Amino acid sequence: MVKSVRVTPSAKLDDTKGSFMATPAFPDITRIEYEGPKSKNPLAFKHYHATEKLDGKTLRDHLRFAVCYWHTFRNPLSDPFGPGTALRPWDDGSNSVANAQRRVRAAFEFIEKLGAPFYCFHDRDVAPEGKDLRETNQNLDAVAKILKEEQQRTGIKLLWGTANLFSNPRYVHGAATSCNADAFAFAAAQVKKALEVTHELGGAGYVFWGGREGYSTLLNTDLKREQEHLAKFLHLAVDYKKAIGFKGQFFIEPKPKEPTKHQYDSDAAACLNFLREFDLLDDFQLNIETNHATLAGHTMQHELTVAAAAGRLGSIDANRGDELLGWDTDQFPTDIYLATQVMLVVLGMGGFKAGGLNFDAKVRRESFEPVDLFHAHIGGMDAFARGLKIATAIRKDGRLAAFMKDRYASWDRGLGKDIEKGKLGLKELEAYMLKKGEADANTSGRQEMLENLINEFL
Numbered sequence: 001m002v003k004s005v006r007v008t009p010s011a012k013l014d015d016t017k018g019s020f021m022a023t024p025a026f027p028d029i030t031r032i033e034y035e036g037p038k039s040k041n042p043l044a045f046k047h048y049h050a051t052e053k054l055d056g057k058t059l060r061d062h063l064r065f066a067v068c069y070w071h072t073f074r075n076p077l078s079d080p081f082g083p084g085t086a087l088r089p090w091d092d093g094s095n096s097v098a099n100a101q102r103r104v105r106a107a108f109e110f111i112e113k114l115g116a117p118f119y120c121f122h123d124r125d126v127a128p129e130g131k132d133l134r135e136t137n138q139n140l141d142a143v144a145k146i147l148k149e150e151q152q153r154t155g156i157k158l159l160w161g162t163a164n165l166f167s168n169p170r171y172v173h174g175a176a177t178s179c180n181a182d183a184f185a186f187a188a189a190q191v192k193k194a195l196e197v198t199h200e201l202g203g204a205g206y207v208f209w210g211g212r213e214g215y216s217t218l219l220n221t222d223l224k225r226e227q228e229h230l231a232k233f234l235h236l237a238v239d240y241k242k243a244i245g246f247k248g249q250f251f252i253e254p255k256p257k258e259p260t261k262h263q264y265d266s267d268a269a270a271c272l273n274f275l276r277e278f279d280l281l282d283d284f285q286l287n288i289e290t291n292h293a294t295l296a297g298h299t300m301q302h303e304l305t306v307a308a309a310a311g312r313l314g315s316i317d318a319n320r321g322d323e324l325l326g327w328d329t330d331q332f333p334t335d336i337y338l339a340t341q342v343m344l345v346v347l348g349m350g351g352f353k354a355g356g357l358n359f360d361a362k363v364r365r366e367s368f369e370p371v372d373l374f375h376a377h378i379g380g381m382d383a384f385a386r387g388l389k390i391a392t393a394i395r396k397d398g399r400l401a402a403f404m405k406d407r408y409a410s411w412d413r414g415l416g417k418d419i420e421k422g423k424l425g426l427k428e429l430e431a432y433m434l435k436k437g438e439a440d441a442n443t444s445g446r447q448e449m450l451e452n453l454i455n456e457f458l
C-alpha cells in the first residue's frame with residue numbers, strides 16, 4: 001500500500017468491531033441521493049435513480065453496478081514514474097490483517113453511501129499474503145468474516161470473486177500456463193480457496209482473467225502445451241464448483257496483452273474458440289471489459305456483439321481507455337454514446353442475469369482525495385443510467401431494428417429462405433443464377449442516416 005497515506009490521529013485504528021468504524025472513513029459525505037438533471041450538486045445523481053422503473057424493472061436491477069475493490073480500495077495511484085499519491089486516512093499502509101479488516105469497513109461505508117448494490121474482489125486485494133499458503137488462507141478467512149458481516153449489515157452483495165494469479169513472483173511465467181508445475185499447483189490451491197470464499201459470500205459469479213497466461217517470446221514457449229494446461233485448470237475449477245455446490249456463473253475475461261505481450265484469452269472470438277475447442281463452452285460466459293476491447297483493436301460494441309451472438313455475454317467491466325495512451329488506463333466511463341451502445345447490446349440479449357456492470361476503473365493519480373472516489377462512481381453510474389434510458393427509447397422507437405430487419409428481407413422469402421433452410425446446393429444456386437443472369441440490385445447501407453437517428457435520442 002502507498003507510503004504517503006496519513007492516518008487521521010482521531011481514528012481508532014484497531015476497532016473493527018461493531019457495525020461501523022468508530023470514526024467514519026468518509027465523515028463529510030452522507031448518502032448520495034438522486035436529485036435529477038437540474039441539480040448542480042456534484043455529490044448527487046442526476047440520472048441514476050435506483051428505484052425508478054423502466055420496462056417494469058428498476059434501474060438498480062437493470063444496471064447491477066459493482067464497486068471494484070482492487071482499484072477503489074487498493075490502488076495507491078502510482079505510475080511507472082512515481083509512487084502512489086492516494087490519501088486513504090483509514091488505511092495505515094501496513095500489511096496487517098487488522099488493517100485489511102478496517103479497510104473492509106471503509107469500503108462498505110463507501111459502497112453503502114454510494115448506493116451500489118454489488119462489489120467485486122480478488123483474494124489478494126482483500127487480505128494480505130502470509131508466510132505460506134496455510135497462513136494466507138487463514139488471513140483470507142479472517143477478512144471474509146468481516147466481508148460477510150458487512151454484507152449482512154448493508155445488504156450489499158458480491159457480484160463476483162476472483163483470484164490474483166499474477167502479482168506474486170511465483171507466477172512470473174504464468175499460473176495455469178506456467179512451465180513450472182508447482183506454480184500451477186499453487187494457483188489451483190488459490191482458486192480452490194477463492195471459490196470457497198466466493199461461495200460462502202453468496203457470489204453471483206466468479207471471474208477468470210488470465211493474469212500472466214500468455215507469453216513474452218515464442219522462443220521459449222510451448223504454446224500448445226500451455227493452452228492445454230489452461231484448459232485443464234479450468235476443467236478442474238468446473239469440477240470443484242460442482243463438488244461444493246457453487247451455483248454462481250463462471251466468466252472468462254478477454255484481454256489481448258499486458259502484462260504479457262500476447263495473452264491467450266486475447267479477445268471474445270479467441271475465448272469462444274478456446275472454450276469450444278476444450279469443451280468448456282457450457283460452463284463459461286464472457287466478462288467483457290471496454291479497455292481490453294480497445295487494446296485488442298476492437299470496439300466495445302464489437303466485443304459485446306460477438307459474445308452475445310454466441311449466447312455468451314455474461315458481464316461487463318465498465319471503464320474506458322485513452323486514445324493517446326496505449327495501455328490499460330482503466331478510466332471511469334463517462335461517454336454517453338458508448339454507454340448507449342453497451343446498453344443496446346445488453347437490452348438486446350434480455351438484460352443481465354448473473355452479471356452486471358463492474359467499475360474496473362481507477363481515479364487518476366492527480367485525483368488523490370477520498371471524495372474523488374465518489375465523483376468517479378457517480379459519473380459512471382449517471383453515464384450508464386443515461387445510456388440505459390437512451391437505449392430503451394431507441395428500442396421503443398423501433399426504427400433502428402426495423403431498418404436492420406428490412407435490410408435482410410431477401411432472406412425472409414423465396415431463395416434466401418430456401419438457402420437458410422438448407423434446401424439448395426451449389427448446383428441449384430448456379431441454375432438459379434444462369435436463369436436470372438444477374439443478381440438483384442443492392443440498396444444503400446444508410447450508415448449516416450442511422451448515425452443521425454441515434455443522435456436524435458442523445
Ligand code: XLS
Pocket residue numbers: 122162207209253255289317328360
Ligand atoms: C486486468 C483485469 C482484471 C480483472 C480481474 O486488466 O481487468 O482487473 O478484471 O482479475
Ligand code: NI
Pocket residue numbers: 209253289317360
Ligand atoms: Ni477487468
Ligand code: NI
Pocket residue numbers: 289291292328330360
Ligand atoms: Ni483491465
